[in-house]
Amino acid sequence: MPRFESIDHLREYRRQLIAKRDPNQPQVLVCAGPGCLPMGSEDVAAAFREELEKNGLAAKVVLKECGCHGLCAGAVRVLLRPQEITYQHVKAEDVPEIVEKTLKDGQVVDRLVYEDPHTQEKAAHKKDIPFFKGQMPIVLRKLDVIDPTSLDDYLALGGYRGLRKALLEMKADDIIDAIDKSGLRGRGGGGFPTGRKWRICQEVEDEPKFIICNGDEGDPGAFMDRAVMEGDPHAVIEGMIIGAFAIGASKGYIYVRHEYPLAVSRLQMAIDQCRESGFLGKNILRSGFDFDIKISRGAGAFVCGEETSLIHSMEGFIGEPSPRPPYPAQSGLFGKPTVINNVETWANVPEIINLGADWYADIGTEKSKGTKVFSLVGAVNQTGLVEVPMGTTLRQIVYDLGGGIRQDREFKAVQTGGPSGGCIPPQFLDLPVDYDSLQSVGSIMGSGGMIVMDTSSCMVDVARYFINFLYQESCGKCTPCREGLKQILFILDEIIHGRGQEEHLGLMEELCAVMSAASICGLGKSAVNPIRSTMKYFREEYLSHIRDKKCHALVCRPLLKYTVDPETCTGCLACVRECPVGAISGKKKMAQEIDQELCIKCGLCYEACQFEAIKIE
Amino acid sequence: MVWKISDETAYDTLGEEVRLTINGVPIRAPQDQSLLVTARQNGFEIPTLCYHRDLPSEGHCRLCVVEIGEYPRTQIVNSCTYPTQAGLVVQTHSETVLQARRLVLELLLARTPKAKLIQEMAAAHGVYESRFKTDDPEELCILCGLCVRTCREVVGVSAISMKGRTPDKQVATPFMEKSPACIGCGSCAFVCPTNVIPYTEKDGVRTIWGRDFELQACNVCGNYIAPKYQLEHWAKLTGDPVETFFVCRDCR
Numbered sequence: 001m002p003r004f005e006s007i008d009h010l011r012e013y014r015r016q017l018i019a020k021r022d023p024n025q026p027q028v029l030v031c032a033g034p035g036c037l038p039m040g041s042e043d044v045a046a047a048f049r050e051e052l053e054k055n056g057l058a059a060k061v062v063l064k065e066c067g068c069h070g071l072c073a074g075a076v077r078v079l080l081r082p083q084e085i086t087y088q089h090v091k092a093e094d095v096p097e098i099v100e101k102t103l104k105d106g107q108v109v110d111r112l113v114y115e116d117p118h119t120q121e122k123a124a125h126k127k128d129i130p131f132f133k134g135q136m137p138i139v140l141r142k143l144d145v146i147d148p149t150s151l152d153d154y155l156a157l158g159g160y161r162g163l164r165k166a167l168l169e170m171k172a173d174d175i176i177d178a179i180d181k182s183g184l185r186g187r188g189g190g191g192f193p194t195g196r197k198w199r200i201c202q203e204v205e206d207e208p209k210f211i212i213c214n215g216d217e218g219d220p221g222a223f224m225d226r227a228v229m230e231g232d233p234h235a236v237i238e239g240m241i242i243g244a245f246a247i248g249a250s251k252g253y254i255y256v257r258h259e260y261p262l263a264v265s266r267l268q269m270a271i272d273q274c275r276e277s278g279f280l281g282k283n284i285l286r287s288g289f290d291f292d293i294k295i296s297r298g299a300g301a302f303v304c305g306e307e308t309s310l311i312h313s314m315e316g317f318i319g320e321p322s323p324r325p326p327y328p329a330q331s332g333l334f335g336k337p338t339v340i341n342n343v344e345t346w347a348n349v350p351e352i353i354n355l356g357a358d359w360y361a362d363i364g365t366e367k368s369k370g371t372k373v374f375s376l377v378g379a380v381n382q383t384g385l386v387e388v389p390m391g392t393t394l395r396q397i398v399y400d401l402g403g404g405i406r407q408d409r410e411f412k413a414v415q416t417g418g419p420s421g422g423c424i425p426p427q428f429l430d431l432p433v434d435y436d437s438l439q440s441v442g443s444i445m446g447s448g449g450m451i452v453m454d455t456s457s458c459m460v461d462v463a464r465y466f467i468n469f470l471y472q473e474s475c476g477k478c479t480p481c482r483e484g485l486k487q488i489l490f491i492l493d494e495i496i497h498g499r500g501q502e503e504h505l506g507l508m509e510e511l512c513a514v515m516s517a518a519s520i521c522g523l524g525k526s527a528v529n530p531i532r533s534t535m536k537y538f539r540e541e542y543l544s545h546i547r548d549k550k551c552h553a554l555v556c557r558p559l560l561k562y563t564v565d566p567e568t569c570t571g572c573l574a575c576v577r578e579c580p581v582g583a584i585s586g587k588k589k590m591a592q593e594i595d596q597e598l599c600i601k602c603g604l605c606y607e608a609c610q611f612e613a614i615k616i617e
Numbered sequence: 618m619v620w621k622i623s624d625e626t627a628y629d630t631l632g633e634e635v636r637l638t639i640n641g642v643p644i645r646a647p648q649d650q651s652l653l654v655t656a657r658q659n660g661f662e663i664p665t666l667c668y669h670r671d672l673p674s675e676g677h678c679r680l681c682v683v684e685i686g687e688y689p690r691t692q693i694v695n696s697c698t699y700p701t702q703a704g705l706v707v708q709t710h711s712e713t714v715l716q717a718r719r720l721v722l723e724l725l726l727a728r729t730p731k732a733k734l735i736q737e738m739a740a741a742h743g744v745y746e747s748r749f750k751t752d753d754p755e756e757l758c759i760l761c762g763l764c765v766r767t768c769r770e771v772v773g774v775s776a777i778s779m780k781g782r783t784p785d786k787q788v789a790t791p792f793m794e795k796s797p798a799c800i801g802c803g804s805c806a807f808v809c810p811t812n813v814i815p816y817t818e819k820d821g822v823r824t825i826w827g828r829d830f831e832l833q834a835c836n837v838c839g840n841y842i843a844p845k846y847q848l849e850h851w852a853k854l855t856g857d858p859v860e861t862f863f864v865c866r867d868c869r
Contacts, residue, residue, distance in 0.1 A: 301782070323694075323698040472782070477676075477762075478676065479679050480717075483784060514717045517682075517713065
């Protein structure tokens with residue numbers, strides 16, 4: 001890697017790089033994203049390496065292990081360019097066939113291509129798959145084609161062009177104006193206008209200033225930031241350098257969870273490459289601007305995703321929030337002005353600078369511009385990472401991209417924004433997804449988790465799950481959040497165990513009102529969303545748990561009643577053998593009976609019965 | 618601009634005087650002084666549990682909340698850290714504020730049903746019993762953090778800190794072991810509003826945070842002054858010989 005001494009040097013290097021690369025050269029791109037890696041993408045890549053070697057194609061075919069390809073339900077995914085054929089559920093043993101048929105003969109291996117969950121229609125090419133059709137990748141654009149460990153790959157696709165433009169053609173104010181005009185809002189959840197945040201920090205007369213990238217993604221089921229840090233680390237770094245230049249910061253930190261070791265090593269590798277080639281360090285690209293980035297690892301507390309807690313954690317104190325004002329942009333890390341933005345926000349910056357604020361502002365809705373990455377998980381057919389323009393409806397995301405609900409069940413709710421988001425019921429499926437619309441129905445954008453639930457979910461149980469998570473992650477600093485969450489969790493447990501009373505609902509509403517108003521930080525303030533939204537939209541479920549002691553989704557075990565249907569029971573005694581408490585009795589070859597006093601509702605009898613004679617109500 | 622939340626003890630650092638209204642009364646107060654101090658100086662009583670004039674405010678208890686802004690765009694903030702600013706409209710006893718204070722006290726009453734101070738404060742707000750569940754009826758700590766801040770800011774040794782999360786959070790020495798940093802001064806126990814920090818003195822030995830400290834007797838009257846260890850800490854700070862401190866305040 002050369003050290004770029006000037007902008008022209010960079011331009012020349014990029015020109016040569018692109019000239020050297022043949023766009024028609026066959027490429028095998030194996031997904032090594034968060035979804036595919038545990039499914040064995042390393043084995044698949046090794047098999048390709050071996051097979052290409054064996055067939056004498058090693059020099060002709062480029063093999064790369066890339067970042068997330070998006071449609072994680074089909075792990076391990078392989079993309080073959082230039083035909084753009086995408087295979088799913090690829091195993092190491094499928095590799096010889098792919099090499100033989102596709103790489104040598106140009107045929108498609110039919111059994112490995114995408115199949116529509118409803119029509120069973122097959123689609124081999126990326127552009128024909130509905131999951132990819134409705135998307136508009138900006139942040140995820142390069143993920144499935146570049147090798148995240150290669151700076152050349154990033155440069156060949158226009159990387160550091162935004163930085164070049166920022167340093168060469170723009171003044172600090174122009175950059176902030178551009179970000180302001182683009183309408184970019186914080187992608188970590190708060191949705192604060194990024195340009196305004198930068199401006200506040202730029203105007204504070206204090207030195208030094210800091211830049212922080214918040215990579216403390218802690219929402220259960222969310223992996224957007226992880227995919228970006230692992231798959232395109234240079235985009236984050238480029239965004240940070242541009243931001244630092246704009247506000248006049250000399251030092252940047254990337255705060256990553258220790259649980260993301262791959263993200264840490266990829267980012268570190270990218271930082272080292274940047275230092276070597278002159279994108280970081282003293283006098284960047286001979287512009288006179290000095291900036292360096294360090295990685296700071298978090299110990300895995302959810303609350304450290306909150307900016308003031310994150311800063312305290314970085315300073316070596318306990319990760320607890322502090323009341324604002326002062327805001328970090330005025331007094332942040334070590335009491336100095338600090339701009340803190342989420343991974344996705346930073347990754348958007350180079351594209352905005354490169355392609356212009358107007359281009360970005362044209363995408364999305366009036367108040368929410370650009371695209372948003374969601375990790376679409378739960379009861380949909382096609383789970384994975386999606387990036388859609390703001391304003392795309394929930395229906396489009398769940399049905400067009402997600403391929404509808406698994407096992408053709410009915411859609412019940414979608415929870416957006418991580419554990420402290422609200423559950424949105426079916427009547428809002430046509431809601432455009434943007435910051436303000438989500439807030440209007442009692443949920444939040446959050447960092448982009450999207451958990452789809454079908455009729456097999458009990459909303460009381462769902463609320464309990466998220467409250468339990470938040471209760472355990474509450475830092476315990478302020479009374480409303482610490483004690484309030486504990487009491488809500490206790491009440492939900494009472495309801496789930498059939499001891500709930502109708503007054504409990506009012507009590508929870510009271511707690512929610514005070515928690516959302518009087519907690520220190522966003523954790524406590526937004527922790528009420530799962531409770532409020534489920535009580536509002538699924539009140540009858542709470543009431544059936546309380547009044548009738550029934551859980552219609554058959555989830556809350558303490559409320560279930562297991563009985564034996566004497567008509568269908570064959571008396572095979574399979575259930576008797578399984579029952580851990582000896583609650584089932586009866587003669588052999590005769591109908592059995594369950595002693596309700598003894599039954600602990602573990603459900604083992606239900607699973608053991610081959611004649612569907614065990615009934616649950 | 619850098620926010621500096623000041624206290625009545627530090628007039629020299631206060632900003633220029635600004636006008637605001639509290640409960641409809643026009644008031645002048647130094648900019649950036651905490652709203653709590655501004656309100657109290659002007660006769661508006663705001664209850665607090667974790668506030669102490671000699672310590673930096675951190676906003677643990679949320680009793681001091683006030684409502685700022687004008688209907689319908691109002692906001693609940695804690696007055697102990699919120700700065701006094703020109704044009705602020707503050708309500709110290711609005712219905713929302715009182716509701717929040719009552720519920721916070723009710724939650725604390727459920728946490729520490731036997732704490733005298735909480736019982737009294739709750740009663741003053743019309744809360745006589747809690748509708749919430751009590752886990753440990755003997756619990757007395759309200760996690761206000763006064764002890765931790767005193768040890769860090771006043772004593773300057775940081776021998777104790779908060780440990781863990783959730784309501785199970787505790788004030789503790791590192792790894793719950795005897796802390797070599799502790800000088801046995803007992804300031805934490807002194808400042809504790811619910812008297813929960815175990816502290817005993819017997820036969821010239823003070824026991825606190827699991828450590829025994831030999832007490833130094835006054836060279837003149839023979840009464841115990843303080844732990845020897847604490848006096849050695851003082852000697853280290855001032856550079857004086859430790860014997861300088863072997864005379865109690867009354868005999869000096």
